[in-house]
Amino acid sequence: MTPYWLILGIGIIGSLFERPRVLSTRVPVLPVMIFAMVIIALFVGLRYQIGTDWYTYLVYYVDVSRLDIRGAVEYGDPAYTLLNWLSSRLDFHIWFVNLACAIIFCAGLYVFASGQTRPWLTLTASIPYLIIAVAMGYTRQSAAIGLVLVGLHFLLRRQGVVTFLVFSVLAATMHKSALMIVPIALAPLVWRKWWAIPLGLAVGAAGYFLLLRDELSALFDLYIASEYDSAGALIRVGLTAVPAAIFVAASSRMRMPVVEREIWLSLSLFSLAMVPAVLLSPSTTAIDRLGLYLIPVQLITISRIPDLLGGSEASSKTALFACLAYCAGIQFAWFSVGAYTYAWVPYYNYLQIWLR
Template sequence: MLPYLLSWGVFASAGLGNARRIPGSTLLALGASLTLLIGLRLEVGGDWFSYFGYIDRSFGLPFAAVFLETEPGYGLLNWFGANWGGSVFFVNTICGLVFSIGLLLFCRAQPRPWLALCLAFPYLVTVVAMGYSRQGVAIGLEMLALLALQNNKLLRFLGWIALAATFHRTVLVLLVLPASTLSGSLRFSQLIRLGLLAGAAYGLYSAVIAPDLDYYVQGYLEAEYQSQGALIRVALCALPAVAFLLNRRRFQLIPDVQRIWTLLSLMAVASAIGLFTVASSTAVDRLALYLIPLQLFVGSRVPDARLLGIPPGTWNQLLIAFSFAVLIVWLFFAGHSYAWLPYRNLLLPF
């Protein structure tokens, strides 16, 4: 448990200091540390032993066959790990690196980057990146896509989402986001943008989702799978979503950026409603993972928005305390936290 607390403590101590930027050298050190923490973990995470099935299936597999895999990006990493050496540790390290790059660049772009990292660590880093490797990579790439979309880089956004889909296809739900940047009166350039988006969405759906649509319908909806703790995880996204929707003007965002995060917030509220109306909470829970960046975006802006008249310094301390509470509650009371305890790593002697 100590490695989790020490890692969180690094982000919390910097966050309490109200640091507004992360120096380049510190960013590199954090990236290396997170990559090793995630990538070289040993028997940590609920899906740990299932990773070896991917490695076994990839051993001796013809290289061309990798691209016939359901998620070829993840299949490619396993092919290299199985046939070139490194096994599951190679796969997890590359996954950890991609996730860490996305997380750090996204947090660096927030007004309080250390606070954003502190909020990310208890669940996004500890649970998702160490427990759901494929979706961890997809979320890391999603955060790069969100930065591109905020800067009006539609093609770059589509590229990051397409790459993310080679690790977990459910990320394609985020293709709805660029529609939020279209204004009421469509100009010619916006019509071109809309056509490009519709074409890309249809192409990705046809190539990636449609061939296995029955698998998703039967595996998630018809089977009515239920996820333990789904309510808490969805609530962690719904709370900042409601705070944002009720106080959008206080966040002082440019119109396009405000519309992007308004749509994400509405999706978070819809997820909360979906838990009570959709047969499978697992389906809602898995899709809600892509809403976690909302926690970091809104959380890092709440202190300066002075919500409820609370001073920025007090909000900062409250959010860091809340982050600590989430970490402790999860480690001690989550149904599957035993798979994360004790933390072991190839580089640690114990």
């Protein structure tokens, strides 16, 4: 369990020494943080037999390795299956696929976090759940989330609707569920940019015909008709709902551009709606998967709390300590009472095998 706490420790130390930054439309170069992201990418990408779906992904890899390139593209999410196919042709193993997805995820997380007023606190808020639980448990979705985070950065900083849509479609090639974030994020822009409606509809139609048409029925049968449930879905939805409630309550006091505030408000309100949805839905898994793309609400809210409550330097530091304690508490609870902790502990890495 120690390696996981060391990763959280990196984020905490960075958070304690950073100063709030001025928002910029450019992606800043933060050398120390980039080094930390490289460590995290290796930590996540070269994991060995970690996560409840480890063997499921391994079977998937073996199945794809037996196909030609056309069969691989048609087998599932095209970008992810191509990574598996390429790895098998290069005579690598599942580590190559995991590392590639981890690099995509960490690059996206860096772009998103570095664009916030407190990049290190944003990173720290992502470690207990987004990095340790999601990135190390849901390989395809983590890569998709990384691409969505890049799209969100450009949408928020430059109002780059087209760029956001492009990265959302790229994310959908890793996991088709990524397209679900598009209407939620773009809803506040409908009245400001009327052309976003036909553009969004066009991208949605293209995504449907290229990525979803042949599998929509199967996904409905898997998640809805079969009443497929995910254990702990309510808790995971709640992890986003609490920060979402804070953001909604304090949205008028958040120091950010109006359009950005409206986008986060839309995502936060949808996050709150997930709570009754998970209680009433015949399939908690469907809600649980959608909730993964709303995790950025956690990051943006937690990273803003010290400045939101910081009327003075002392109160700002107190709020910062509270946020760090909250992150540590989430990680402690996950490893202490989590139903699937056994799949993460002890931690093994391919480097341990290669360096024997």
